[in-house]
Amino acid sequence: MEITTPEPAPVAAGPDAAERQSRDLEERIAADPGSFRILTGDRPTGPLHLGHYFGTLANRVRLQRAGVALFVLVADYQVLTDRDVADRLGEHVEALVADQLAAGVDPSTATIFRHSAVPALNQLMLPFLSLVSIAELGRNPTVKEEIAASRQAAVSGLMFTYPVHQAADILFCKANLVPVGRDQLPHQEITRTVARRFNERYAPLFPVPDALLSAAPLLLGTDGRKMSKSRGNAVALSATADETARLIGRAVTDTDRNIGYAPEARPEVSNLVLLAALCQGRDPREVAGEIGSGGAAALKRVVIESVNEFLRPLRARRADLAADRAYLREVLADGEARATAIAEATLTEVRTAMSMTL
Known part of the structure; x- marks a missing residue:
């Protein structure tokens, strides 16, 4: 060419x-x-x-x-x-x-x-x-x-x-x-x-x-450190829905039940909000506002659902490719x-x- x-x-x-x-x-x-x-x-x-x-x-x-x-x-x-x-x-x-x-x-x-x-x-x-x-x-x-x-x-x-x-x-x-x-x-x-x-x-x-x-x-890893293959703190594209749920369920957050998007002040919570927002194609502040005072449990539930839905078609394609x-x-x-x-x-x-x- x-x-x-x-x-x-x-x-x-x-x-x-x-x-x-x-x-x-x-x-x-x-x-x-x-x-x-x-x-x-x-x-x-x-x-x-x-x-x-x-x-x-x-x-x-x-x-x-x-x-x-x-x-x-x-x-x-x-x-x-x-x-x-x-x-x-x-x-x-x-x-x-x-x-x-x-x-x-x-x-x-x-x-x-x-x-x-x-x-x-x-x-x-x-x-x-x-x-x-x-x-x-x-x-x-x-x-x-x-x-x-x-x-x-x-x-x-x-x-x-x-x-x-x-x-x-x-x-x-x-x-x-x-x-x-x-x-x-x-x-x-x-x-x-x-x-x-x-x-x-x-x-x-x-x-x-x-x-x-x-x-x-x-994006930070689920432990709040740099996302890395070797640290076990990242959701692999090939991970199953259950593996994704377990990893995100262990993610580091904080004690404030009111979920907001403030990367400097609350990096771990904001990182999870950002991950959900990227998967949904939305502004992270909107995602945080919807979760409101639901706390870490509600935040993680939204992130798990967002990631699994976003990766669903990619995982299906990847499974077919890996089999061939x-x-x-x-x-x-x-x-x-x-x-x-x-x-x-x-x-x-x-x-x-x-x-x-x-």
Whole structure:
């Protein structure tokens, strides 16, 4: 597919500037979606949950349906950034593909692929590493946070160089738009740096990709901490209605029976209100007002009913997909064939620009 690369937006300095830039990008996407190519993805470390759905999956589907070219990476090599072994990897890969498709990603136009199945993509990491310094990688605040939370006894080279691997993910297909959360902006700036330096040093080959901040609000886990696969505080898209009820029933609240939406003052209660509101497609203040003085029991009942009703059709689609492992593997094989062809062409261009061809 031929992609016309729009001019990159100026670098956003600070969160307010990043938000303004994202609003501008949304206007440009609406005007000409075919000029944009997106790279996004997830690590296959466990089932995707409601935080993933409202934070990233729904946005992927929206952008794809608008006409943006979508590449979805199953980042299997990156499972090893913060752990020593990739446990149950094959199972998690298939589950991740099922979650993507059940959420609405269309494999007939999206390219869904694994790191490990596209060798040419990973080979791009070698020349890209020459374009950044150890000091630049060491200053990356996101890498520092991930190292602090790592399950490994020592920091691996893969963890330290993760932003450059991500640059290879984005640039192999010449993506010019990357949906990110605020915490990923430093990684995105490394990718922009790699693209600029390659273009200046060798040849103008890569777009300088822009970051598109998600408009989705942050959902906390049911324990009031960051929602995470590993903490058992998130409702998986594949969870049953009974499992959902048990998890939400244990959610942290407070002693005030009057239910309101005040994220700063009452984060746990407000998080549950927000979850119900997102599932209902309504304003959280309206949802809180209806519950009124019903207390935590009434709030949890509303959230359980809202989540289960919202997920009902998605769960049905996912169950059908999970039962057809041959189809999930076919989706991956098709996407990986497309990704491999693109990666090999890009690698050839890179080697030519670097005078490495005979």
